[in-house]
Amino acid sequence: MIWMYLSIAMRNLVANRVTTLIVGSIMAFGTFLVVIGTSLLDSIDVAMAQSVKGSVAGDLQVYSRDAKDKLAIFGSGFMAADDIGELQAFEDIAASLEDVEGVAALVPMGITVNSLASNGNRVDRLAADLRIAFESEQQEDIDLLIPYIASIAEDLIKDVETQKIVAGNTEELDAKIQVLSKFSKTSMLDAFAKDPRALIQAVESELAPLNEESRLTYFRNLGTNIPAFIKHFDRFELVKGTLPPTDQRSYLIAERIYEKFLKNRVARTLDQMKKSRDEDDEFIADNEEQQDRAESLPKQYRKITYELGPKESIRLNAELNQYLGTNHDTIVDALKEFLTLTDDNFEERYKYFYANIATRIQLYYFNIGDEITLRGVTKAGYFKSLNVKFYGTFRFKGLDSSDLAGAINILDMITFRELYGKMNARMQAELQSIRSEMAIDDISAEDAEAALFGDDTESDTKATETVAIEDYSALTFNLEDRLGMSLDPNELDEGLALNAAVIFKDDADPDITRERLEMRINDRAIPLQVADWQSASGLLGSFMVVMNGVLFVAIFIIFLVALVIINNAMTMATVERVAEIGTMRAIGAQRGFVMWIFMIETLALGIIAGIIGAAIGGGLIEYLNVAGLPAPAKEIRFLFSGPKLYPTLGIEHLGLGFISILIVSLLSTFYPARLATQIEPVVAMQVKE
């Protein structure tokens, strides 16, 4: 009997080949879309889960139950800092949860937003040079330095004039111009002749603060137990520098931030142009973005001239004149010409830049090994600055190309706590005892450290104060110590954390372990809440939900279209086959038989189309699994955990595609099939050929 149904179905499918082809194609396409869509999304999901878990999130995140905001490791999308509550004593929480079966470790964390500042800017350094020249009586240097400083002041006036055009409040800007105009070449020479020290002082205290190059934007910093972090987060990878020692205030900057925000702008622009040329075949001639970059470059000459200083400026000018075959009087004109790039001269000048110019300037605002001042606002609302040592740059494999996820730096936990304005119990007790001691005694050497350690205002001023590089090199080590550059590694896990990453053992079942963890939290009434990577990653996690939604809607629409088209085609078929069905009914076929004829027909087509669609989709995924799917846009790269996604095919994707098309087929045939059963056998008698 089945053979009969199938035979009729197949014959009908062949007889109506055009309809069959159209309907079959839609079915196959639907299946294809489901297979491709679900396996791509699942692959993205898995890749993202691995990247996010292995970089910052861990297997689970725990944070305070009193949190006002939801934990969002990569930011909630708003600039304002989220209030996720506090874990007062991380050590207690770690002790309570680390012996849960399947849990390997807890890593304390806290995110804070700080501005970065180096110790002094270019004008500061020039002032120091001037001081050295003055004290060593190098008149030649002095003659070069003063006009040089004056030219910077002149440039700054031009900048302020430009600002005045757009600014509403010009009063403040006028005041700035007034200060800057004191540093013209003639008035500086006069002032230097009268009182050299006063002039140097004025350059440091009045001119330097107006040079805004050292004011850097705010960065998100993740405070954590760095050794534990590196051990448990396998996506962490050091790019430049060294891993910090456990007993020093340490800072690691994301490679992406280092390159994008902390590199000399000319170098960065050149890098971007090079990258676009090499990776995306984008050239000045036909790419707007490249044109914009090329156009902006000559205007950025100051980013180099300021760095050079007067002597190097003269030398480089000569070299550039030789290289360009020109005869420019000033470095400014020579640089402007050098930085006027075309597709033809780009490669050569790029090389020349790195060989001859980059070596003379400070390529990054901070060099590895520098001390950086982190400035932030404590919980209580005070400004707080601390010095940390910049040990190196890192990236999170897979997430590094994303602004969203690659924009977090790593800070040691103790410094974090202090920037956050929270000391651990020992420090508080110590501070208390010191305070009482201080009232009667002089501060002893060991106490001084602790005193400075805990006192907000004291370290604030110390850290931002710029000290001229003179003869205190011998003191540096001691000074650093006193400012608290060394830490007690044992205190990393003691005291406050804002959240904590829970790391599972490799062989632990994630679902069961999470259940156990939640049971433990409930049993011991620990005021914690648990978040998985998707919810803990905030915007990033929501993105996956949106992607899933988009796919679902797309599949829903294609199925709806399939449904309507199949329904139409089968209704047409019913009308065309009225005589045939009437004859079958007259001969003695029951209504159910007629129903099945139609159902099996679409089912057979569905199975064939489903197999074809699933095979093409599956084949494509298998191919991409080897060849990789290139990210269609740069913004997509982080979703793919790299420039290419290597999706994997699961039997569930094939199954889902196949089963959904069968369900759609059956649903869409139900109405026409019912219609067919209503055909009366008497119509067989009325058939005229």
Place this chain on the structure above:
Amino acid sequence: MTPIVSIQDAIKDYPLGKTTVRALHGINLVIGTGEFTAIAGPSGSGKTTLLNLIGCVDTPTEGLVEVAGSNVAKLSERDRTNLRLEHLGFIFQSFNLIPVLTVFQNVEFPLLLQKKWTSAERKERTETILDRVGLSDQIAKRPNELSGGQRQRVAIARALVTRPSLVLADEPTANLDSKTGQTILDLMKRMNEEENTTFIFSTHDQRVMDHARRLVSLGDGIIENDQILGQRAAS
């Protein structure tokens, strides 16, 4: 001779717009097993309506129609379908073969619907009947590859393959030329004689009527004449 069809005072009305048209004005007719009966009459005389009632594809508005001992009006749709499957065979004016099936599959079709035969039994019966109608060499062909006469022979084979007690033929030769029509009638007649199958066929063709052994003439929905034309030789 047991009656296979028994009709008493059958009236059939059809709705036509707001009015009704009475196609049959009280028909009384008994047809016995093994008869070879023609129902004749001009268009609109009600012969197709009568055939529909006998064929259990329609029920009377009033009166009684009994086919193979069952009151057709009292049967459920499902039982009526079964009655057609088990007791009746149909030969249509336009042959009504299923175009997507081969000759063999078309003939085998009612046996499949009966669900009581093994595949070997079906094959044997189908081949036998195709042999009887002279189409043994055409079994793999599709209806559209056959001539009109051949198609009607396939239809006859399909009607007879279940060995029904009654075969209804609605103008079986109307779409055939006279020579082919003649062979088809001869075939039907032979089947009637050899299998003792009752044949009822409608026609308005005088030459066809001449072959019938009983001629029921219809006019305006009533039986105008009912005459025995001759007895079967081997009765």
